[in-house]
Amino acid sequence: MGKKLLLANDHVPGIQSYEVYRKHGGYASVEKAIKTMKPEEVVEEVKKSGLRGRGGAGFPTGMKWSFLAKPEGVARYLVCNADESEPGTFKDRYLMSRIPHILIEGMITSSFALGANTSYIYIRGEYYYVAQILEKAIAEAYANGWLGKNILGSDYSLDLYVQVGGGAYICGEETALLESLEGKRGNPRIKPPFPAIAGLYGCPTVVNNVETIAAVVPIVNDGGDAYAAIGIGKSSGTKLISASGHINKPGVYEIEMGITVEDFIYSDEYCGGILNGKKLKAVVAGGSSVPVLPADLIITTANGEKRLMSYESLADGGFATGTMLGSGGFIVMDETTNIVENLHTFARFYHHESCGQCSPCREGTGWMEKILHKILDGHGTLEDVDLLWEIQRKIEGNTICPLGDAAAWPVASAIRHFRHEFEEFVKNPNGIKKVKHYESTQNLVTA
Amino acid sequence: MAKVTIDGKTIEVADGTTILQAARMIGPDVAPPTMCYYSKLKTSGGYCRTCLVEVSKGSEKDPRPMPKLVASCRTTVMDGMEVKNNDSEKVTEARKGVVEFLLLNHPLDCPVCDQAGECHLQDLSYEHGSAKTRTDFERRTFEKIDIGPYVQLHMNRCILCYRCVKVANQITDGRVHGVINRGDHSEISTYVEEAIDNDFSGNVIDVCPVGALTDKTFRFKSRVWFTKPVDAHRNCDKCSGKVVLWYKGEDVLRVTGRKDQWGEVEEFICNTCRFETKKTSDWTIEGPRKLDNHSVISANHYEFLKKPKELTINTVKPLAIEGGNN
Ligand SMILES: Cc1cc2nc3c(=O)[nH]c(=O)nc-3n(C[C@H](O)[C@H](O)[C@H](O)COP(=O)(O)O)c2cc1C
Ligand code: SF4
Ligand code: SF4
Numbered sequence: 001m002g003k004k005l006l007l008a009n010d011h012v013p014g015i016q017s018y019e020v021y022r023k024h025g026g027y028a029s030v031e032k033a034i035k036t037m038k039p040e041e042v043v044e045e046v047k048k049s050g051l052r053g054r055g056g057a058g059f060p061t062g063m064k065w066s067f068l069a070k071p072e073g074v075a076r077y078l079v080c081n082a083d084e085s086e087p088g089t090f091k092d093r094y095l096m097s098r099i100p101h102i103l104i105e106g107m108i109t110s111s112f113a114l115g116a117n118t119s120y121i122y123i124r125g126e127y128y129y130v131a132q133i134l135e136k137a138i139a140e141a142y143a144n145g146w147l148g149k150n151i152l153g154s155d156y157s158l159d160l161y162v163q164v165g166g167g168a169y170i171c172g173e174e175t176a177l178l179e180s181l182e183g184k185r186g187n188p189r190i191k192p193p194f195p196a197i198a199g200l201y202g203c204p205t206v207v208n209n210v211e212t213i214a215a216v217v218p219i220v221n222d223g224g225d226a227y228a229a230i231g232i233g234k235s236s237g238t239k240l241i242s243a244s245g246h247i248n249k250p251g252v253y254e255i256e257m258g259i260t261v262e263d264f265i266y267s268d269e270y271c272g273g274i275l276n277g278k279k280l281k282a283v284v285a286g287g288s289s290v291p292v293l294p295a296d297l298i299i300t301t302a303n304g305e306k307r308l309m310s311y312e313s314l315a316d317g318g319f320a321t322g323t324m325l326g327s328g329g330f331i332v333m334d335e336t337t338n339i340v341e342n343l344h345t346f347a348r349f350y351h352h353e354s355c356g357q358c359s360p361c362r363e364g365t366g367w368m369e370k371i372l373h374k375i376l377d378g379h380g381t382l383e384d385v386d387l388l389w390e391i392q393r394k395i396e397g398n399t400i401c402p403l404g405d406a407a408a409w410p411v412a413s414a415i416r417h418f419r420h421e422f423e424e425f426v427k428n429p430n431g432i433k434k435v436k437h438y439e440s441t442q443n444l445v446t447a
Numbered sequence: 448m449a450k451v452t453i454d455g456k457t458i459e460v461a462d463g464t465t466i467l468q469a470a471r472m473i474g475p476d477v478a479p480p481t482m483c484y485y486s487k488l489k490t491s492g493g494y495c496r497t498c499l500v501e502v503s504k505g506s507e508k509d510p511r512p513m514p515k516l517v518a519s520c521r522t523t524v525m526d527g528m529e530v531k532n533n534d535s536e537k538v539t540e541a542r543k544g545v546v547e548f549l550l551l552n553h554p555l556d557c558p559v560c561d562q563a564g565e566c567h568l569q570d571l572s573y574e575h576g577s578a579k580t581r582t583d584f585e586r587r588t589f590e591k592i593d594i595g596p597y598v599q600l601h602m603n604r605c606i607l608c609y610r611c612v613k614v615a616n617q618i619t620d621g622r623v624h625g626v627i628n629r630g631d632h633s634e635i636s637t638y639v640e641e642a643i644d645n646d647f648s649g650n651v652i653d654v655c656p657v658g659a660l661t662d663k664t665f666r667f668k669s670r671v672w673f674t675k676p677v678d679a680h681r682n683c684d685k686c687s688g689k690v691v692l693w694y695k696g697e698d699v700l701r702v703t704g705r706k707d708q709w710g711e712v713e714e715f716i717c718n719t720c721r722f723e724t725k726k727t728s729d730w731t732i733e734g735p736r737k738l739d740n741h742s743v744i745s746a747n748h749y750e751f752l753k754k755p756k757e758l759t760i761n762t763v764k765p766l767a768i769e770g771g772n773n
């Protein structure tokens with residue numbers, strides 16, 4: 001069994017409630033931080049831990065925290081990003097609904113470290129029931145003196161609020177999130193300035209993912225060095241992986257960074273192998289935005305080394321033969337999967353979720369979806385495949401926020417690794433139409 | 448002060464100047480095209496991506512090139528920065544892409560559009576686009592909307608530059624105008640059609656780079672290139688009263704603000720001057736308007752046309768970039 005830091009007590013009955021959580025060592029990090037540490041010391045531990053942001057980009061958390069501007073007399077904010085909308089990602093929901101107090105505890109300890117006296121958890125509208133679980137946990141934390149004025153008799157005070165969003169993927173982008181939190185339309189801001197300088201209400205702000213903030217709890221409890229000792233190289237600690245698709249045991253797994261991808265897919269501890277004994281065809285390893293890899297490249301790198309579940313190993317080979325750990329949304333596809341159809345589903349999503357501020361993403365996402373639809377409909381041409389390639393290239397890197405890249409990468413990787421499937425579709429539309437999957441797409445498209 | 452080199456031409460500018468402003472100071476040869484930036488509107492720019500440039504050297508201190516193309520209207524210069532605009536193949540490529548995206552859902556109804564001849568999208572496509580379209584999908588369509596008695600919104604033509612939204616936010620009272628929906632379904636809306644009712648609402652027409660917001664009092668009266676622009680002023684208690692009258696024969700067909708070589712109005716004017724003062728006797732005539740901007744309308748109709756190359760360094764003092772979106 002791998003080491004578990006966040007889900008260690010997941011099996012404990014009643015762990016959702018304050019009493020049980022507290023009995024199992026809950027809120028120790030708050031006590032330790034407030035009673036025995038200076039805020040800078042907490043930041044130092046987080047730096048030592050090597051923790052990297054779990055929201056997708058993998059930016060070192062300690063470094064992000066130390067960038068936070070601290071002008072005199074200006075409020076600072078910590079905002080937790082619980083918008084979790086990346087297709088294939090559902091780890092934050094699991095953690096928040098099973099062990100809500102670990103997030104509350106992490107928020108208090110992290111807010112203390114950053115000197116924030118008001119903090120927010122921004123959660124997507126579709127997670128309304130989770131928001132209610134969090135509200136209850138927050139009420140319990142207030143009732144037990146972990147939130148509010150003068151926590152544990154210190155001069156540190158903190159108010160924590162949950163804000164439910166309207167339900168938009170783009171509101172997970174940190175500056176769109178801040179706009180939305182301010183009550184405006186959720187459009188990403190043009191950077192600079194970055195949130196660390198001018199974030200919520202123009203004040204210095206840190207935005208972190210749910211899992212990132214929860215990881216601060218074991219880091220403060222056991223020390224940054226202990227956390228850094230887990231995992232591999234610059235991918236320290238544990239990571240929650242949302243495993244879905246054609247596997248025997250879909251679900252959320254906490255893994256030690258550095259286990260092999262093969263082990264993750266096939267061992268009984270994790271995914272338990274491919275459903276119905278079928279063959280593995282492809283994996284989207286880090287949520288819909290990251291490049292899809294065919295079976296051979298996800299199991300071993302282009303150099304023939306075993307691929308590991310870590311930031312570095314998954315990225316090995318760049319986009320030519322590698323991918324990204326991303327948010328840890330691990331989507332497994334077996335040999336029956338139609339890659340073009342899968343890509344169309346993703347493209348439809350990005351088209352639907354583009355905020356529409358910048359022209360390449362606003363127009364390009366819709367265009368790519370239409371072309372994919374055309375190909376699936378049996379009317380595509382070989383030029384259409386080249387055009388798709390061209391469009392994604394013109395979007396990537398040219399937009400305000402990374403949603404443009406996120407829309408481009410799946411298209412690029414599908415064509416890079418599965419071009420033959422597109423060509424088959426184009427050359428033999430009738431043959432493809434007989435595939436049963438095609439029927440399901442038809443229904444989706446017209447629905 | 449910061450020294451910046453754009454397409455091989457060097458200029459020294461104040462700290463905080465954007466690449467675009469510096470390029471405009473050097474002159475139109477090196478100035479990237481803009482569809483959303485408007486120096487008189489705070490927080491404008493960043494949306495259309497036509498002004499993307501390549502930063503081949505970040506600064507004297509940190510000479511590394513920037514990894515991506517950057518929006519020149521939203522990126523401030525650093526001392527020693529080197530920028531490629533026309534000299535960069537990457538920029539030419541990306542810009543061509545942007546033009547294609549902007550035209551993807553555009554109705555291309557120039558023959559019946561009042562903006563034709565002074566449309567920035569026409570100019571942009573002509574200079575940076577390609578002659579052929581690669582899409583045969585149906586374009587998105589919207590119903591035309593009357594925004595009050597004077598302005599019509601033709602959403603099909605909108606490129607979502609957000610300029611009119613910023614005009615509504617910044618120079619008219621109260622927020623009445625914004626963007627609803629998302630992605631390529633986004634639409635400019637007043638929420639309530641009648642809601643733009645304000646002394647300065649007509650300025651949305653002048654800032655609109657395309658024919659999405661047009662002057663209803665000028666609708667279908669004439670192609671702009673058949674009208675003659677004349678500078679004129681009047682005593683106005685609401686605005687400077689400095690305008691351009693567009694004549695056909697003896698009749699003033701329309702009144703607009705005075706636009707500089709970048710297509711931006713020098714000053715915003717009020718609705719009384721724009722819509723309700725259309726007799727020659729209302730105005731003191733100054734003389735023919737020189738059209739500096741390089742555009743279809745200035746192609747060969749006016750003998751006093753200057754070619755962009757001969758223009759002197761521009762002296763506009765644009766607003767500083769500020770944070771936030773609105
Ligand atoms: C379109 C888009 C959607 C995003 N959605 C999320 C999200 O749902 N949750 C999240 O934590 N980060 C999301 N991110 C990343 C955030 O912008 C930000 O990087 C992250 O919250 C930082 O937290 P971290 O450093 O702890 O990872 C998204 C980014 C983009 C561009
Ligand atoms: S890249 Fe897409 S989602 Fe991001 S700002 Fe531009 S249009 Fe909006
Ligand atoms: S209506 Fe005109 S000014 Fe307004 S966003 Fe559209 S193109 Fe820009």
Ligand code: FES
Pocket residue numbers: 480481482483484492493494495496497498499518519520521
């Ligand atoms: S003018 Fe710079 S992005 Fe539009």
